[in-house]
Amino acid sequence: MLSAYSVLGHDLGELKKVSREPSSLIHTVQRTTLLLRKYVIRMKRTTGFLCLALAGLCATVAMSSNAPVTAGYAPRTSPVDGEVVPVEDSMHEFMEYVFQPTYLRLKQSMAAAPADNKGWKAVKSDALILAESCNLLYGRAPKEHGEDWVKHATASKEHGAKLYGAAKAKDFEAATGAWKTMLDSCNACHKQFENGKHILQP
Ligand code: HEC
Numbered sequence: 001m002l003s004a005y006s007v008l009g010h011d012l013g014e015l016k017k018v019s020r021e022p023s024s025l026i027h028t029v030q031r032t033t034l035l036l037r038k039y040v041i042r043m044k045r046t047t048g049f050l051c052l053a054l055a056g057l058c059a060t061v062a063m064s065s066n067a068p069v070t071a072g073y074a075p076r077t078s079p080v081d082g083e084v085v086p087v088e089d090s091m092h093e094f095m096e097y098v099f100q101p102t103y104l105r106l107k108q109s110m111a112a113a114p115a116d117n118k119g120w121k122a123v124k125s126d127a128l129i130l131a132e133s134c135n136l137l138y139g140r141a142p143k144e145h146g147e148d149w150v151k152h153a154t155a156s157k158e159h160g161a162k163l164y165g166a167a168k169a170k171d172f173e174a175a176t177g178a179w180k181t182m183l184d185s186c187n188a189c190h191k192q193f194e195n196g197k198h199i200l201q202p
Contacts, residue, residue, distance in 0.1 A: 084136060084139055086136070086139070086140075091140055094136075094140070095198075098129070098133050098136075099130065099133060099186075102126045102129050102130050102133075103130070103186075103200060105122070105126050106123065106126045106127070106130070106179070107201075107202070109122045109123045109126065110123065110175065110176065110179050110202065113172040114170075114172070120167055120170050123163070123167040123175065124164060124167040124168060127160055127161075127163040127164035127167055127178075128160075128164050130156070130160045130163075130182070131156075131157050131160030131161045131163070131164055134153050134154070134156045134157035134160060135153075135157060137149070137153035137156075138150060138153055141153075142193070145192070145193075148192060149189065149193065152185060152186075152188050152189035152192070152193075153189070155185035155188065156182060156185040156186050156189070158185075159178050159181045159182035159184075159185050160178075160182050162174070162177075162178035162181075162182075163175055163178035163179050163182055165178075166178050176202075179202055180202050183200050183201075183202055186200055187199050187200055
């Protein structure tokens with residue numbers, strides 16, 4: 001009985017490994033069937049086999065329902081302590097695909113006072129995306145002059161937040177002021193860290 005249990009224990013360990021992999025439920029069930037067949041051969045004469053097999057099957061089903069569902073990509077470490085783990089490491093891609101399109105949309109929306117609620121919602125949305133995205137700049141500070149980097153990110157965020165607030169209040173004058181000062185803060189970082197490239201115009 002002891003040896004039968006250790007055989008089962010070994011195979012359950014194997015099964016656990018399999019079900020932790022992001023393989024499909026079908027794969028896990030196929031492996032379970034295979035392993036169960038192995039038990040039948042190994043433990044033909046072992047009493048209590050059915051009980052153990054059933055327990056194993058239940059454990060497998062429970063484990064596979066907890067297995068992460070990953071649609072073709074493996075997420076990097078999960079932030080247990082609230083640590084931000086970037087999806088895209090490259091600062092260039094981050095600016096090009098998060099900041100640039102948002103800036104270009106805002107430039108259009110802010111060319112004239114929004115005519116209706118839909119227009120204000122567009123400003124609100126893009127202002128919030130930029131302001132929140134500035135939070136994601138903190139973890140990307142370079143080793144040299146990191147404090148300045150954080151200062152620029154904070155200034156951009158605060159002016160972005162003001163733009164968001166003005167759009168909420170549908171105050172175009174305040175929004176225009178915040179939009180311009182936000183861009184000054186964006187540009188201040190570009191001046192210092194990008195040798196003056198990417199100077200953005202309102
Ligand atoms: C803390 C520094 C910092 C702040 C703040 C900052 N940026 Fe940038 N930005 C960069 C760096 C660095 C690059 C260059 C990335 C690269 O190409 O490697 C860049 C590049 C860009 C580019 C050019 C992207 C391209 O593909 O050519 C745009 C547009 C841009 N930023 C928009 C903004 C906007 C809008 C803000 C303000 C809301 C902002 N940035 C705030 C650091 C910053």
